[in-house]
Amino acid sequence: QITLKESGPALLKPTQTLTLTCSFSGFSLSTSGGSVGWIRQPPGKALEWLALIYWDGEKRYSPFLESRLSVTKDNFNNEVVLTLTDMDPVDTATYYCVHSSELWLGYGHWGPGILVTVSS
């Protein structure tokens, strides 16, 4: 059974850096074709794709946030970490960690999400 879970701070102040950890089980991110990504959703709004890291270490970032985003993986501990710098109230959202097991599949597994609020 594949599970993912996001962890990190619920509240940040403007200009602070957000660090979120996705802890997963039931698959290995060293298996060919697999990927773990990050999606966010501001309250009442649409999903926004943020970043993706593949089994081979390749990374992809949203062009709108690329200068502020970083994603890394730890195959030994089955974790993927997202860092988003210079947080602003507009970054308030539920952040989801997702997994796709093959390049031709959508995100078949999602974490429950974590609500991150940015406020002074």
Place this chain on the structure above:
Amino acid sequence: EVVLTQSPGTLSLSPGESATLSCRASESVTSTLLAWYQQKPGQAPRLLISGASNRAAGIPSRFSGSGSGTNFALTISRLEPEDFAMYFCHQYGSLLHSFGQGTKLEIK
């Protein structure tokens, strides 16, 4: 970036009716790598369709996807009460993925 435009924004139908949701891409989606998700309030999205037309495991046969190039559709036949939710399309054929803005399917 491939921009996905979903229509309509809101669709009001009754249980038992059929629904057709549209997703249009700003450029051709490579290898029809387009997915559909259902999201209910307070829940994470759930994958319905991958590769434009392939149902994910456990998804009822009343959900079907179609399309290619820049035009895609999700059809839900014989709507059940639990089908009223938000639906998002997602393209993953380009290096940078993207989502549509969503269609809300509500009970009429």
